[in-house]
Amino acid sequence: MKRLVGILLILAAPLVFGTAFAAETLNGAGSTFAYPIYSAWAYAYGKVTGVQLNYQSIGSGGGIQQITNKTVAFGASDAPLPPAELAKKHFLQFPTVIGGVVPVVNIPGIRAGQMKLDGATLSGIYLGEIRSWNDPRIKALNPGLNLPNHAITTIHRSEGSGTTAIFTTYLGAVSPAWKAKVGAGTAVKWPVGLGAKGSEGVANYVNRVPYSIGYVEFAYILQEKMAYALMKNKAGLYVSPTFQSFKDAAAKADFSPAKDFYLWLVNAPGKTSWPIAGGTFILLSKDLPQSNRKVVKFFDWSYKNGDPAAEKLAYVPLPLVLKNKIRAYWKKAGIY
Numbered sequence: 001m002k003r004l005v006g007i008l009l010i011l012a013a014p015l016v017f018g019t020a021f022a023a024e025t026l027n028g029a030g031s032t033f034a035y036p037i038y039s040a041w042a043y044a045y046g047k048v049t050g051v052q053l054n055y056q057s058i059g060s061g062g063g064i065q066q067i068t069n070k071t072v073a074f075g076a077s078d079a080p081l082p083p084a085e086l087a088k089k090h091f092l093q094f095p096t097v098i099g100g101v102v103p104v105v106n107i108p109g110i111r112a113g114q115m116k117l118d119g120a121t122l123s124g125i126y127l128g129e130i131r132s133w134n135d136p137r138i139k140a141l142n143p144g145l146n147l148p149n150h151a152i153t154t155i156h157r158s159e160g161s162g163t164t165a166i167f168t169t170y171l172g173a174v175s176p177a178w179k180a181k182v183g184a185g186t187a188v189k190w191p192v193g194l195g196a197k198g199s200e201g202v203a204n205y206v207n208r209v210p211y212s213i214g215y216v217e218f219a220y221i222l223q224e225k226m227a228y229a230l231m232k233n234k235a236g237l238y239v240s241p242t243f244q245s246f247k248d249a250a251a252k253a254d255f256s257p258a259k260d261f262y263l264w265l266v267n268a269p270g271k272t273s274w275p276i277a278g279g280t281f282i283l284l285s286k287d288l289p290q291s292n293r294k295v296v297k298f299f300d301w302s303y304k305n306g307d308p309a310a311e312k313l314a315y316v317p318l319p320l321v322l323k324n325k326i327r328a329y330w331k332k333a334g335i336y
Contacts (some may be wrong), residue, residue: 021297029056030063030076033163034280036219037097038076040309041302049280053298054294057198061160061186062114065108067091067283069169073291075283078162080262090286092333093260094326095279096299097315098250100262101166102221102241103229105213106206109146113240116141118232119174119267119275125213127177128192129283133211141232145235148211155214158195160186166278167215174275215276218246219313233275234267241274247316249277255322257329284335292335300327300336 035057039182042053056062056138060077067075068089086093103122105115123129130137135240157164165186172179182188196205199216203224206214218241219320221228230238249268255261265277280301284292304324307317318326330336 021247024051024294025054026051026074026291026298027054027056028063028074028076028202028295029058029071029072030283031162032057033060033061033078033099033101033217034076034096035311036217037224037306037310037315040313041298041306044309045298045301046307049301051294051298057200059157059159059186059198060162060165064160064186064283067285070285070288073232073284073288074295076280077186078278078280079284080264080279080281081260081283082262083260086249086260090334092284092286092292092329093262094299094329095255095261095263095281095282095318095322096302097310097317098246098253098265098277098279099315100218100241100246100249100277101163101170101215102218103213103215103231104203104206104221104226105229106210106227107148108210112221112225113228113230114142114145115227115229116232116238117229119171121176121177122231123171125152126156126171126191126193127181128154150211153209153212154190154193155196155202155209155212156190156193157199157202158197162186162278162280163199163215163217164188166264166266166276169264169278172274173267219315222314223237223334225281231275233271233273233276234269235271235273237271239272239274240274241314243311243314243316245272245274246277246314249273249275250279250316253279255325256323257332261326261329286333289335292333296330296335 046052063075067071134149168184172184196202202214203216203220206212248270303323312318
């Protein structure tokens with residue numbers, strides 16, 4: 001985790017400390033899922049324009065709260081808000097990139113990609129019904145692995161989190177038991193396990209606690225070289241978390257401006273689709289048109305120039321046709 005934090009602090013340093021000499025600063029808060037790519041975009045944008053981005057990676061729930069209170073120019077959430085809620089809050093919403101949420105494990109002797117899981121088993125682990133790594137249900141999926149007779153420690157996000165919303169929405173889609181007992185949302189009542197703040201906290205916990213399992217966005221796995229699990233997708237095939245499998249999950253996504261781009265991507269069809277995928281979204285208050293124009297300039301620049309950085313961090317850039325739909329949405333709102 002220290003390596004990722006160090007890299008992002010290098011990127012983020014001008015975001016936080018550049019205000020002393022910058023002519024303009026944008027303030028945003030929310031998603032930890034999107035923090036790596038927003039940091040990379042902001043660093044590049046600041047070098048070109050002199051505009052600095054002060055982004056607080058506090059979780060989607062915090063981002064929604066801060067834009068509701070109008071203490072930031074934009075909120076960032078991986079849990080899209082439905083049109084009725086957006087209308088009630090007087091918000092605009094649009095996606096920026098698509099990524100994947102990935103189960104990660106710390107089991108001595110088990111390397112990245114060696115363990116296989118499916119939705120029912122993952123749900124059973126987080127429900128506390130599967131308590132040991134050598135449980136017959138896990139062994140049935142992994143006949144070639146030497147699984148230890150050791151208790152499982154589950155790690156989850158402790159604060160309101162869009163990553164949690166994607167993860168629990170997936171579990172609810174594949175497990176009737178999860179849907180009935182826990183449900184989905186940015187914050188849920190976890191049956192078992194330990195909470196950690198932010199994706200950074202979950203990754204750090206999993207790295208430090210043997211025999212644990214958690215869930216993080218793929219950028220953290222890349223930087224920390226964490227041991228991830230393969231997942232069984234809707235087509236019944238085991239897939240690895242990769243840029244391509246996230247892209248395949250998003251291939252048939254129909255983000256509609258008429259619905260303020262509200263869409264979940266979990267359990268997507270396709271033989272090579274990663275099953276726990278989702279978009280990350282920006283929330284703007286319609287009551288802040290001047291700051292909205294500045295925010296839109298940043299994301300428009302990022303749409304035009306930021307795809308290589310997104311791909312490097314294993315986020316899927318939005319297709320051009322969707323970017324143009326978003327630009328039309330901004331124009332209709334009078335902020336582009």
